Amino acid sequence: MQKEPIKTLKTCLAFMVLVINHMKNEKIGFIGLGVMGKPMAVNLLNAGYKLTVWNRTRSKMDDLLAMGASGAESPKEVAEKSDVVITMVSDSSDVEEVVLGPQGVIYGAHEGLVLIDMSTISPTVTQKIAQELYAKGVKMLDAPVSGGEIGAKQATLSIMVGGPKETFDRCLPILQVLGKKVTHMGSNGMGQTTKLCNQIICALNIQAVCEGLMLGAKAGLDLKKLLDVVTAGAASSWMLSNLGPKMIERDMRPGFKIKHQQKDLKLVLSFAAEIGLPLPGTALVQQMLRAVEAEGLGEQGTQAAIVTMEKLAGKKIS
Ligand code: NAP
Numbered sequence: 333m334q335k336e337p338i339k340t341l342k343t344c345l346a347f348m349v350l351v352i353n354h355m356k357n358e359k360i361g362f363i364g365l366g367v368m369g370k371p372m373a374v375n376l377l378n379a380g381y382k383l384t385v386w387n388r389t390r391s392k393m394d395d396l397l398a399m400g401a402s403g404a405e406s407p408k409e410v411a412e413k414s415d416v417v418i419t420m421v422s423d424s425s426d427v428e429e430v431v432l433g434p435q436g437v438i439y440g441a442h443e444g445l446v447l448i449d450m451s452t453i454s455p456t457v458t459q460k461i462a463q464e465l466y467a468k469g470v471k472m473l474d475a476p477v478s479g480g481e482i483g484a485k486q487a488t489l490s491i492m493v494g495g496p497k498e499t500f501d502r503c504l505p506i507l508q509v510l511g512k513k514v515t516h517m518g519s520n521g522m523g524q525t526t527k528l529c530n531q532i533i534c535a536l537n538i539q540a541v542c543e544g545l546m547l548g549a550k551a552g553l554d555l556k557k558l559l560d561v562v563t564a565g566a567a568s569s570w571m572l573s574n575l576g577p578k579m580i581e582r583d584m585r586p587g588f589k590i591k592h593q594q595k596d597l598k599l600v601l602s603f604a605a606e607i608g609l610p611l612p613g614t615a616l617v618q619q620m621l622r623a624v625e626a627e628g629l630g631e632q633g634t635q636a637a638i639v640t641m642e643k644l645a646g647k648k649i650s
Contacts, residue, residue, distance in 0.1 A: 359384070360506065361414030363407050363430050363437070364451070365392045367586060368477070369420035371485040372450070372510050377401055379509040384413045407431070411440025416506060419449045423595050424457040431461055441468045446499055448473045448507075450491075452592070454599050455521035455528070456606070458494070462520040471499040474520055475507060476527035478534075480574065481587050488512045492530070494523035528603055531596040535617045537571040538593075538634055542641045545579055549649040555580050575635040580650050587633035594621050594630070 358381065362373040365387040373396055377383050383401040386409070387393050393403050404410045407430045411417050417437050419430055427449055431437045437447055447470055449458065455474075462472040473495035483489040489511035493500055500516045507514045517526045544567070548558045559576045562568070578584070597618040604611045623640040624630075642648050 358415045361410035361417040364420040367481050368484045375487045386410045406435035407437045408435045408440040411437040416446045421451050424453040441470045445470045448475050450475050452476045455524040458524050459521045474523040478530050492523045492526035494520045528600045532614050536613050539617045541571050542638050546641045578635040579638040584632040584636045591630040593634050
């Protein structure tokens with residue numbers, strides 16, 4: 333009597349396995365193996381995707397090659413060998429270079445190719461790149477991420493996506509390997525616009541953590557106890573939990589580099605100027621971080637923001 337439902341269930345399961353295997357037949361190319369790109373590429377490889385990688389500094393490809401990825405000589409060659417190419421480089425001009433430059437992805441374009449740019453760059457430049465790609469028959473998604481190096485390693489990123497819905501649907505299984513939350517925000521540029529909102533909230537939050545710790549230090553509180561108690565209350569945040577302890581322990585290794593935070597705040601303020609929006613808090617934090625850069629700390633993590641506050645206060649927190 334119960335044989336039919338079991339047979340149906342088995343057929344469904346077999347179909348699901350077929351679909352999953354088909355998805356994994358997508359050949360993926362990965363360009364940019366920095367702090368974020370490398371662990372993301374590792375996660376795709378571990379999930380069973382065939383991966384071709386390229387990094388400007390070639391030595392950063394070695395670990396991925398040892399794990400079974402193929403190497404390419406250029407972004408163009410990555411595109412030729414892939415169905416979906418992911419870029420995770422630094423700024424707008426860098427994405428333009430690896431996508432539209434002389435050895436760029438666009439010159440390896442072929443029927444069905446999709447580009448997913450996961451770097452944080454300008455929404456306006458994103459729309460321009462998307463138009464150039466569409467003219468060659470290549471679809472694009474802008475899919476910047478939030479969650480830091482730890483989120484990239486643990487595949488718990490939040491991914492905010494702009495681009496055609498059918499391209500989003502096709503690429504969703506790939507993005508779900510990289511993040512725990514993947515959200516379609518609208519047309520090309522809307523993923524990047526969402527990320528700019530995210531960066532405003534992050535930047536002001538870093539400043540808040542610095543000021544809270546400074547007051548505690550100046551007034552003689554035990555900062556570890558302070559962190560412990562406020563993390564359990566309404567002041568709790570990713571920045572507080574992840575960067576607060578690093579500030580106290582003076583661990584300034586990146587994570588998210590000050591220079592990238594500044595790049596993002598520049599994108600925010602320039603976009604806000606385009607749409608006529610005042611952002612006084614963001615402008616203040618950008619100036620505070622400029623002072624950190626002036627100390628030669630641009631390659632350090634954003635927790636190094638505490639250094640400027642310490643100079644203003646004439647006191648180190650630890
Ligand atoms: P990163 O460690 O500095 O790595 C940057 C990568 O981009 C490197 O592989 C670099 O190659 C490559 N690159 C830069 N300019 C290039 C160019 N013109 N041509 C070719 N390759 C180029 O940066 P990351 O922390 O991984 O950040 C990558 C992106 O993710 C940025 O847009 C950042 O804002 C965003 N993001 C970062 C975090 C974070 O916590 N780190 C979080 C969310 C979003 P080389 O190795 O040759 O230098």
